[in-house]
Every structure is written in structure tokens, then in C-alpha cells.
Amino acid sequence: MKQILSLILSFTLFFPLAACDTGESGSKIQYAAPSRQAPEISTPSEDGSDSGDANILVAYFSATGNTRVLAECAADVLNADLYEIQAQTPYTSEDLNYNDSSSRTSKEQNDPSARPEISGQVENMEKYDIVILGYPIWWGQASKIVSTFLESYDFSGKTIVPFCTSGSSGIGSSDKNLSELCSESASWKEGKRFSSDTSREDVAEWLNSLELVLKTSSDISVSSFDLDNGENGKAPAVLLNSGYRMPVAGIGTYSLLDDTCVESVVSALKSGVRLIDTAYMYHNEAEVGKAVRESGVPREEIFVTTKLYPSQFDRAAEAIDEAMEKLNLGYIDLMLLHHPGKGDVDAYKAMEQAVKDGKIRSIGLSNWYIEEMEEFLPQITVMPALVQNEIHPYYQENDVIPYMHEKGIVMEGWYPLGGRGYTHELLNDETIVAIAQLHGKSAAQVILRWNLQKGVVVIPGSSNPDHISENISLFDFKLTEDEMERINSLDRGEKHDWY
Numbered sequence: 001m002k003q004i005l006s007l008i009l010s011f012t013l014f015f016p017l018a019a020c021d022t023g024e025s026g027s028k029i030q031y032a033a034p035s036r037q038a039p040e041i042s043t044p045s046e047d048g049s050d051s052g053d054a055n056i057l058v059a060y061f062s063a064t065g066n067t068r069v070l071a072e073c074a075a076d077v078l079n080a081d082l083y084e085i086q087a088q089t090p091y092t093s094e095d096l097n098y099n100d101s102s103s104r105t106s107k108e109q110n111d112p113s114a115r116p117e118i119s120g121q122v123e124n125m126e127k128y129d130i131v132i133l134g135y136p137i138w139w140g141q142a143s144k145i146v147s148t149f150l151e152s153y154d155f156s157g158k159t160i161v162p163f164c165t166s167g168s169s170g171i172g173s174s175d176k177n178l179s180e181l182c183s184e185s186a187s188w189k190e191g192k193r194f195s196s197d198t199s200r201e202d203v204a205e206w207l208n209s210l211e212l213v214l215k216t217s218s219d220i221s222v223s224s225f226d227l228d229n230g231e232n233g234k235a236p237a238v239l240l241n242s243g244y245r246m247p248v249a250g251i252g253t254y255s256l257l258d259d260t261c262v263e264s265v266v267s268a269l270k271s272g273v274r275l276i277d278t279a280y281m282y283h284n285e286a287e288v289g290k291a292v293r294e295s296g297v298p299r300e301e302i303f304v305t306t307k308l309y310p311s312q313f314d315r316a317a318e319a320i321d322e323a324m325e326k327l328n329l330g331y332i333d334l335m336l337l338h339h340p341g342k343g344d345v346d347a348y349k350a351m352e353q354a355v356k357d358g359k360i361r362s363i364g365l366s367n368w369y370i371e372e373m374e375e376f377l378p379q380i381t382v383m384p385a386l387v388q389n390e391i392h393p394y395y396q397e398n399d400v401i402p403y404m405h406e407k408g409i410v411m412e413g414w415y416p417l418g419g420r421g422y423t424h425e426l427l428n429d430e431t432i433v434a435i436a437q438l439h440g441k442s443a444a445q446v447i448l449r450w451n452l453q454k455g456v457v458v459i460p461g462s463s464n465p466d467h468i469s470e471n472i473s474l475f476d477f478k479l480t481e482d483e484m485e486r487i488n489s490l491d492r493g494e495k496h497d498w499y
């Protein structure tokens with residue numbers, strides 16, 4: 001068997017991979033002229049430039065240059081950072097002699113505990129969400145130095161996409177064996193083997209097929225809203241990582257039913273509200289849709305969010321179509337999973353598919369906290385655009401908000417005014433009332449403004465036209481740092497609902 005392998009290798013080893021050549025060396029296979037155009041997986045950004053370059057690392061080991069060619073190509077296509085895993089003691093041609101069973105590589109590959117030392121390290125590995133990992137196949141497995149690399153960092157929560165180059169062998173069990181060296185919470189994608197006739201297009205096509213979703217680029221700020229450009233009755237927008245804009249203040253429709261719901265939403269739209277939050281569980285999607293259609297405001301100016309309830313998770317694709325029918329607005333701006341539950345990953349994947357089908361524009365989650373996110377994110381491919389949780393001065397989520405913002409996820413607060421049964425206490429809180437008096441504003445407006453200044457979108461519910469109008473009049477005053485701090489200090493970690 002070993003002899004047969006040697007024979008195969010002797011035919012194949014000396015035909016190096018040459019695709020993705022930049023054209024300097026005439027002997028190499030040429031590929032279509034390099035273009036800077038990123039594949040579809042790049043995140044849209046306002047100016048059309050590539051984004052997400054900060055969160056993908058292409059790391060590779062290459063002894064004879066084949067893997068390097070493809071790694072450089074992948075980094076170029078993705079506009080990602082490139083890192084070469086270099087051996088502390090470089091491999092000589094004797095070391096690489098596969099015919100010599102006592103060669104360095106042969107010994108290393110046969111020794112399960114061998115961990116060849118690496119020279120240098122990746123700076124700030126923590127900033128990467130996705131690591132594309134390239135390596136050559138040596139005797140059917142990844143070169144051992146790749147094991148050293150994987151054991152040198154914490155890959156928890158990261159997505160790892162392996163690829164290999166070889167003379168003729170497939171990727172075999174090499175990627176699976178490597179995955180076992182990493183934290184269980186790392187998400188391993190299926191590995192891919194490349195051969196000598198690989199072109200740049202092949203690499204780009206493969207990367208594209210992975211449907212990786214890149215983190216929002218740093219020029220998209222989800223943590224501080226453009227409040228100075230807001231006007232009463234006209235909330236500014238935040239750019240979601242899906243590329244769509246969403247107003248930062250709107251109306252929640254929980255408990256608004258039938259005509260009350262239609263009237264409240266129409267009244268909100270008249271007051272300038274352009275963000276409406278509903279859910280399957282609120283039993284008013286049809287009324288929200290009706291109000292939008294009857295309002296006379298162009299559909300594309302309005303942003304409608306709805307949610308799938310856990311009872312729908314096992315038939316999510318159908319449930320999405322039902323929500324589309326009830327709303328009857330052509331498309332859904334944002335759909336969230338209402339709270340974690342059995343089948344939530346599959347339901348989320350159904351939403352991902354609905355985005356591709358043009359039914360939904362952006363997707364996200366509701367009632368997901370850090371622990372739930374850590375478990376959920378490695379299982380999905382599209383980063384949520386938004387997370388909607390209970391947030392008010394008595395339940396501030398000061399740990400969750402920066403966590404989401406750091407991932408480029410917009411935070412939205414439900415129960416911004418404390419929620420049913422608690423509004424009275426919150427609106428009469430003496431700190432808030434004192435600040436409100438100073439600004440000549442209501443306590444509700446101060447709380448909503450506090451949320452906005454913290455980078456939290458607000459969707460207070462109301463059927464009272466005066467309150468609705470008041471809730472969108474948040475842009476003619478500003479809380480000072482001291483006032484923000486005074487409200488921050490009211491946190492009691494006091495949840496007002498069970499989610």
C-alpha cells in the first residue's frame with residue numbers, strides 16, 4: 001500500500017499548484033485577471049467598499065508554496081488578513097522527503113504527540129470571527145504544525161474553514177482530526193481539497209458557497225446613533241449589518257388588538273413613526289399590515305418587524321409565508337425569533353433562506369442573552385442584525401448591550417417604560433422626574449432618550465395618540481453625561497417579564 005502511495009506521489013508531487021498566480025511567473029497556470037471585486041459574501045456598506053476585512057483571517061502553512069498561492073488568493077478575494085504559520089526550524093528538502101521513512105516529516109506525522117514549534121504568532125486572534133485554515137496533506141493528514149497552531153489559541157465561538165492542497169489525496173479525515181483539537185464551541189465548516197488546476201474563480205466560488213456572514217465593518221456604528229440629525233416626528237436611522245436602515249424609535253404593538261391596533265398604528269404613522277413592531281404572538285399582524293397599507297405612507301418608508309414564536313419553529317418556512325400573507329406588505333423588513341426554544345437553529349435557517357428568497361430583508365433574535373448567543377452563533381451563518389430584549393432603567397442589561405454592539409448587532413429594548421404593571425413606578429421615579437423637569441420633558445421621554453443615548457432602539461407601545469406623538473419627540477433635548485449616569489445608577493437587575 002505504501003509503495004502504491006509512493007508511486008502516486010511521485011507522479012503528483014512535482015506538479016505544484018499554480019492557480020491564483022498573479023502572473024509574474026510565466027510557467028504557472030494563468031487565471032483570469034485579478035479583480036478586487038469581493039464575492040457576494042461581503043457585507044454591504046454604504047459606500048460599496050468591502051467590509052468585514054477585520055474579522056476574517058486566512059492562516060496557512062505551506063512548505064513548498066502550493067497552499068500559499070491559494071491562501072493569498074482567498075485573502076485577496078475576501079479582503080481578509082493573511083498569516084503564514086512558519087516553522088521555528090524551517091523544513092529542508094531532506095525533511096520533506098516522503099520516500100525516506102526516517103525523514104523529519106515522516107517521523108512527525110507518525111508521532112501523535114509531535115507539535116513542531118511555530119515562529120511568531122497571530123496578533124489579536126480574538127478580533128477574528130472566521131479563520132480560513134490552509135495546509136498541505138502529508139501522508140493523508142494535515143502537517144503536524146497545524147495541530148500546534150490550533151492548540152495555541154482559543155477558537156471558542158469562531159468559525160473555522162479548513163482547506164488543503166495535495167498531490168492527489170482528498171482531505172480525508174484530516175479536517176475532522178484537526179477539529180478535535182479545538183474548543184467545542186468553535187464551528188468547523190466542511191473542509192475542501194484543492195488541486196493543481198484550481199483557479200481564482202474556483203476559490204472565490206468555494207468561499208461564496210460557504211455563505212459566511214461577515215461582521216459589520218467598523219464604519220457602521222450600531223452603538224451610537226446619529227441623534228443630532230433626528231427631529232421630533234422623524235427618528236434618525238441606524239444601518240443594520242444586512243445593509244438596510246432602520247429608524248431608532250418606533251411603536252410596539254403588544255396588546256393592541258383589532259381596530260385599536262389599526263388606529264394606533266395609523267396614528268403613529270401620522271406622527272412620523274416609521275418603525276412598527278409586531279409578532280405572531282401579538283395576534284395583530286394583519287391589523288398592522290392594514291394600517292400600513294391604509295396610511296398613505298409609501299411602503300418603502302416604513303420598517304415592519306415581526307417574530308416567529310417557538311410554537312412555529314418546527315414549521316418555520318410555512319410560518320414565514322403565513323406572516324407574509326397576514327401582513328400583506330410585499331416583504332418583511334425584519335423577522336426575529338421571539339425567544340429561544342426547541343428547533344430555534346432550524347427556524348433561524350428558514351429565515352436565512354427567506355432572506356435569499358427575498359421575503360425577509362433582515363433577521364435577528366429576541367430574548368437572547370450572552371450565554372444563549374454563545375451557544376447559538378456557532379450554529380448559524382448569518383449574523384443577527386438585531387437583538388430585542390427587555391431593557392429599562394430597572395433592568396439595564398449593561399453586560400448584554402456592549403456584547404451585541406461589539407458584534408455589530410443593533411440592540412432594541414422592549415418594555416422601555418418598565419412594562420405592564422411597572423410603568424407607574426418608573427415614570428414616577430424621583431431621579432427621572434427631576435431630570436424630566438429640568439428639560440421640560442415627560443419622564444417617558446427622558447427614559448426613551450436615555451435608551452437612545454445608550455445605543456438602544458426604542459419601541460414603546462401606546463394607543464394614546466398624544467403619548468404616541470410624545471414618544472417620537474425625543475430629538476430636541478439631550479441628557480448630559482451626569483444625567484445618563486444618574487439613570488444608569490437606577491439599575492436593579494429587576495426583570496419585569498419571564499423571558
Ligand SMILES: Cc1cc2nc3c(=O)[nH]c(=O)nc-3n(C[C@H](O)[C@H](O)[C@H](O)COP(=O)(O)O)c2cc1C
Binds near residue numbers: 065105137165167168
Ligand atoms: C512529506 C510529504 C508528504 C506528502 N504526502 C502526500 C499525500 O499523502 N497525498 C498527496 O496527495 N500528496 C502528498 N504530498 C504532496 C503535497 O500534499 C502537495 O504537494 C501540497 O500541495 C504541498 O503543499 P505546500 O506546497 O503548500 O507545502 C506530500 C508532500 C510531502 C512533502
